[in-house]
Amino acid sequence: MLHPSCRCLPSLLAGLLLVLAVAAGAPTMAQEGAAPPAETSAEQMDDLIRTLEDDAERARLIEQLRLLAGARAAADDTPARYWDSLGATVLAYLSAQSAAIGEQANEVAAAVAELPSLLAWIGDELDSPAAQARWRDVLTNLAIIVGSSLAGLWLVALPLRRRRKALERRATETALGRVLVNLAAVTITLVPLVVFALVAYVALTLIDPRQTTRIVVLAFVNGILVRGIIVAAARVVLSPTAGSRRLLALGDETAAYLYVWSRRLATIGVFGWVVAETGLVLGMTDGARDALLDLVGLLIAGMLMVLVAQNRRTLADALQRPRHGRPVGVLRRRFAEIWHVLAFAYIVVVYGIWLLDIDGGAAFALRATVLSALVLLAVLALFAGMDRMMTGGLAFGDDLKAQFPGLEARANRYLPLLVRAVKAVVVVVAGLAVLEAWDLGGFAFLSSDAGRGVAGRVTSIAVALLLAVVVWEAISGFVERRLSGVDEDGNPIAQSSRARTLLPLLRKAAFVVLMTFIALIVLSEIGVNIAPLLAGAGIVGLAVGFGAQTLVKDIITGLFILIEDTIAVGDVVEVGGHSGLVEALSLRTISLRDLSGSVHTVPFSEVTTVLNRTKDFSFYVMDIGVAYREDADQVIEVLKQLGAEILEDPAYAQQILEPIEILGVDAFADSAVIIKARIKTKPIKQWFVGREFNRRMKRRFDELGIEIPFPHMTLYFGEDKKGEAPPAHLRFDADAAALLAPKSKAARPAKAASGD
Numbered sequence: 137m138l139h140p141s142c143r144c145l146p147s148l149l150a151g152l153l154l155v156l157a158v159a160a161g162a163p164t165m166a167q168e169g170a171a172p173p174a175e176t177s178a179e180q181m182d183d184l185i186r187t188l189e190d191d192a193e194r195a196r197l198i199e200q201l202r203l204l205a206g207a208r209a210a211a212d213d214t215p216a217r218y219w220d221s222l223g224a225t226v227l228a229y230l231s232a233q234s235a236a237i238g239e240q241a242n243e244v245a246a247a248v249a250e251l252p253s254l255l256a257w258i259g260d261e262l263d264s265p266a267a268q269a270r271w272r273d274v275l276t277n278l279a280i281i282v283g284s285s286l287a288g289l290w291l292v293a294l295p296l297r298r299r300r301k302a303l304e305r306r307a308t309e310t311a312l313g314r315v316l317v318n319l320a321a322v323t324i325t326l327v328p329l330v331v332f333a334l335v336a337y338v339a340l341t342l343i344d345p346r347q348t349t350r351i352v353v354l355a356f357v358n359g360i361l362v363r364g365i366i367v368a369a370a371r372v373v374l375s376p377t378a379g380s381r382r383l384l385a386l387g388d389e390t391a392a393y394l395y396v397w398s399r400r401l402a403t404i405g406v407f408g409w410v411v412a413e414t415g416l417v418l419g420m421t422d423g424a425r426d427a428l429l430d431l432v433g434l435l436i437a438g439m440l441m442v443l444v445a446q447n448r449r450t451l452a453d454a455l456q457r458p459r460h461g462r463p464v465g466v467l468r469r470r471f472a473e474i475w476h477v478l479a480f481a482y483i484v485v486v487y488g489i490w491l492l493d494i495d496g497g498a499a500f501a502l503r504a505t506v507l508s509a510l511v512l513l514a515v516l517a518l519f520a521g522m523d524r525m526m527t528g529g530l531a532f533g534d535d536l537k538a539q540f541p542g543l544e545a546r547a548n549r550y551l552p553l554l555v556r557a558v559k560a561v562v563v564v565v566a567g568l569a570v571l572e573a574w575d576l577g578g579f580a581f582l583s584s585d586a587g588r589g590v591a592g593r594v595t596s597i598a599v600a601l602l603l604a605v606v607v608w609e610a611i612s613g614f615v616e617r618r619l620s621g622v623d624e625d626g627n628p629i630a631q632s633s634r635a636r637t638l639l640p641l642l643r644k645a646a647f648v649v650l651m652t653f654i655a656l657i658v659l660s661e662i663g664v665n666i667a668p669l670l671a672g673a674g675i676v677g678l679a680v681g682f683g684a685q686t687l688v689k690d691i692i693t694g695l696f697i698l699i700e701d702t703i704a705v706g707d708v709v710e711v712g713g714h715s716g717l718v719e720a721l722s723l724r725t726i727s728l729r730d731l732s733g734s735v736h737t738v739p740f741s742e743v744t745t746v747l748n749r750t751k752d753f754s755f756y757v758m759d760i761g762v763a764y765r766e767d768a769d770q771v772i773e774v775l776k777q778l779g780a781e782i783l784e785d786p787a788y789a790q791q792i793l794e795p796i797e798i799l800g801v802d803a804f805a806d807s808a809v810i811i812k813a814r815i816k817t818k819p820i821k822q823w824f825v826g827r828e829f830n831r832r833m834k835r836r837f838d839e840l841g842i843e844i845p846f847p848h849m850t851l852y853f854g855e856d857k858k859g860e861a862p863p864a865h866l867r868f869d870a871d872a873a874a875l876l877a878p879k880s881k882a883a884r885p886a887k888a889a890s891g892d
């Protein structure tokens with residue numbers, strides 16, 4: 137079986153195809169031409185001429201032909217309409233083919249029945265003195281001519297063997313070098329065969345044997361030449377002892393294995409045919425010769441089945457092995473599981489065609505097999521070249537990668553997709569070529585109306601896909617450039633929240649729209665009527681519009697909010713009675729996270745008013761309350777000093793956009809005078825700056841003795857017209873005092889002591 141060291145699956149397939157091609161050629165040598173048509177006799181031609189020359193006879197003949205034509209038309213009126221149908225045509229074809237195959241099967245059975253006659257002929261030849269003399273003459277001349285030819289071959293081959301071994305030891309790295317070395321190897325291999333043929337024909341001319349002996353010797357000489365050419369071709373292609381000049385990427389053991397099988401099949405096929413044909417010359421019956429050829433074909437078919445069975449697991453493992461890090465596809469995995477079944481079926485079908493001697497079947501099978509093998513080899517070679525180009529030919533240098541890190545990924549973004557598309561086209565063309573090789577009308581289908589229609593639809597789909605890719609790439613590139621833009625110094629440009637929110641949504645919406653249009657175009661091109669689909673989509677949309685009005689309202693409101701840039705990710709807003717930091721925006725909802733960490737998901741349909749606290753900039757507004765006895769001007773001056781001090785702190789100065797703004801005395805509260813001020817900051821930084829300002833203000837007010845009043849109540853009894861306050865009369869109730877005694881200071885230590 138094949139060794140696991142096989143380095144490349146295409147090369148393994150190529151080697152197996154080479155062996156199958158060698159085997160397919162042998163049985164076709166026995167294929168006979170079709171029987172010539174029967175000839176018209178001279179008497180019949182003379183009668184027809186005399187009838188046409190006589191006017192009366194000619195008129196009578198025309199009348200008879202008219203009557204026959206009318207009767208035939210009347211009789212065949214209904215069957216003519218019947219045979220026009222496709223099913224009847226197929227049945228008629230199958231019936232005719234079944235009859236032909238039945239006749240061929242009878243001939244095969246007759247040939248098998250001739251096997252006893254083969255044994256009887258051999259016995260007669262051994263018993264007959266004349267046959268013995270003929271055999272002695274044939275074998276003697278055959279030994280002399282073939283022996284002298286082989287001696288000449290060996291005399292020439294021995295000096296060339298050292299040259300051939302030197303070529304085998306010569307290492308070549310380039311493909312051109314391997315081709316040149318193999319051309320030299322072909323020359324060295326064919327020279328001894330040429331010498332063999334020259335010696336054989338010269339010896340045959342000098343000896344000048346009888347006609348029967350000459351035919352037998354020529355058959356064996358030509359068989360040896362054909363077998364030698366086949367073996368030489370297999371040796372050059374497989375190079376079992378010279379891996380450096382091997383055209384196929386095979387391991388040494390695998391190449392030797394395939395070479396051995398090529399020699400076996402060539403030897404059995406060629407010499408089996410030679411023996412059968414020479415036996416016919418020497419007196420073997422036609423039936424015995426056909427039976428012998430059937431046995432040779434059966435032996436070759438059995439050997440091929442053994443070859444397939446030996447490599448069933450190895451080739452399946454090679455087919456299922458991932459290549460270039462890509463997983464194995466479903467079709468390839470299934471083919472790996474059943475490839476041997478297909479190979480067995482192919483061998484049986486080809487052998488059946490040859491065995492039944494279908495007119496032109498063997499030659500047709502050989503031609504179709506060789507052409508299919510060549511097409512497959514060309515496809516494998518093209519795929520290998522494309523993969524090699526992808527891995528090495530289009531790679532970027534290290535300097536270019538270092539200078540432009542993202543250039544290679546951008547330049548090769550759609551290259552794998554393009555390679556897959558080209559491979560798909562190659563596979564389609566190869567499939568058509570294989571169908572054409574088997575006379576199934578591959579390329580003829582393209583020239584038909586149906587083929588042109590299919591080609592036009594495929595072209596339309598390909599153009600639509602190409603345009604969709606171009607549009608998608610333009611939109612995606614625009615979004616990526618906007619989101620990852622850099623300045624002249626290479627520093628990233630900070631994007632607005634609106635851009636970070638809308639651009640990804642734009643890309644998603646473009647993807648959905650493009651996929652929808654592509655799906656409709658593809659369905660239309662493959663023959664599906666999309667009008668009902670569009671009508672159904674309209675009805676579904678209408679039903680969804682009525683049944684999901686809230687959803688539609690959510691989407692429309694959200695779309696306008698996003699377009700108007702009312703809210704963006706990172707803002708602090710209040711919507712629908714909820715407030716917090718905007719974490720995410722979709723076309724339907726807004727997600728807020730409040731100060732405690734809770735997430736609020738608010739549908740846009742509930743948003744009637746939006747309060748954005750961090751739009752472009754923010755203000756920290758302060759209502760500072762001081763006691764009525766404090767000097768308002770002094771307090772305002774202290775606030776200005778605190779505003780100047782906080783601007784000198786780098787940690788806070790970069791967050792403040794403008795100095796503190798004192799708006800003045802704003803209101804008189806119950807126990808304080810309210811002075812209003814504000815600080816303009818960057819978005820979301822107002823609380824950070826305001827808390828620090830409050831800390832400093834509390835500390836400065838404590839230092840200066842500025843009172844920040846707390847709520848208290850003052851009792852005012854009023855004044856008379858003279859400006860004197862009336863006296864306040866107080867009365868103490870002893871009973872009330874006794875009730876309050878446990879709560880007095882004197883009672884507290886006693887209560888504490890009793891508690892211990």
